[in-house]
Amino acid sequence: MNRPTFEKVDSNFNFQDYNFDCGLEELNQFFYINAIDFIKQDYSQLYLSRMKETSEIIGFFTLSCTNICSDDKDLKSIEKIARYIPGLLLGMFEVDQKYQEKGVGTDLIKKAVQISLKTSMIVGCRCLIVDSKINERLINFYQKIGFEFVNISLGSDLLQNLKSKKTMKRDTIKLFLDLQKLRKTTDS
Numbered sequence: 001m002n003r004p005t006f007e008k009v010d011s012n013f014n015f016q017d018y019n020f021d022c023g024l025e026e027l028n029q030f031f032y033i034n035a036i037d038f039i040k041q042d043y044s045q046l047y048l049s050r051m052k053e054t055s056e057i058i059g060f061f062t063l064s065c066t067n068i069c070s071d072d073k074d075l076k077s078i079e080k081i082a083r084y085i086p087g088l089l090l091g092m093f094e095v096d097q098k099y100q101e102k103g104v105g106t107d108l109i110k111k112a113v114q115i116s117l118k119t120s121m122i123v124g125c126r127c128l129i130v131d132s133k134i135n136e137r138l139i140n141f142y143q144k145i146g147f148e149f150v151n152i153s154l155g156s157d158l159l160q161n162l163k164s165k166k167t168m169k170r171d172t173i174k175l176f177l178d179l180q181k182l183r184k185t186t187d188s
């Protein structure tokens, strides 16, 4: 695959001019219906990759500010000095079906982490948060990058349930990437 371009889109971007299908209707809806308002209202910044030759959109992600309540059971590895821990939210993360399993998602998430690391040097934000779909392979992927469960016991129960194929009430689980820890390892 040729090297795709990467850009942040602005509020003049016309999502309707493109065909994008990540395979999940509810997530496609964000692209066609909600994304433009999230950008216009400064709720999210949206970054996308396109094929150079055709301008076809192959994947995108959004970043927003968030915070996470520093409950004793959550984020155990982070020192708690305030009720809320500031972070960034990887809100949407989608790759077009035609381009899935070719490393596009990995490239995009690396970009999201780079932007988050830079942001954490300018604005106080300790972690990058993702609400992952309950899918063992996807959770492993986040963990390989360095994401950890926000609530460790909830996370290990979930993995156990997945292994024993038990049905679960929840359909997402929160993971976080400690940006300070990552900064320290990349600096050294």
Ligand SMILES: CC(C)(COP(=O)(O)OP(=O)(O)OC[C@H]1O[C@@H](n2cnc3c(N)ncnc32)[C@H](O)[C@@H]1OP(=O)(O)O)[C@@H](O)C(=O)NCCC(=O)NCCS
Pocket: 022, 023, 024, 027, 093, 094, 095, 096, 099, 100, 101, 102, 103, 104, 105, 106, 107, 131, 132, 133, 135, 137, 138, 139, 140, 141, 142
């Ligand atoms: C998740 C997604 C963004 C990954 O994009 P991708 O370009 O296929 O990713 P890559 O080829 O770089 O592979 C990275 C990881 O994506 C996950 N992945 C890719 N295709 C997958 C599939 N069909 N089912 C489950 N996970 C998948 C895997 O965890 C993979 O890591 P692994 O190969 O180490 O197991 C893409 O599959 C997608 O858009 N899925 C639908 C939307 C979605 O689920 N978004 C995530 C919300 S938390």
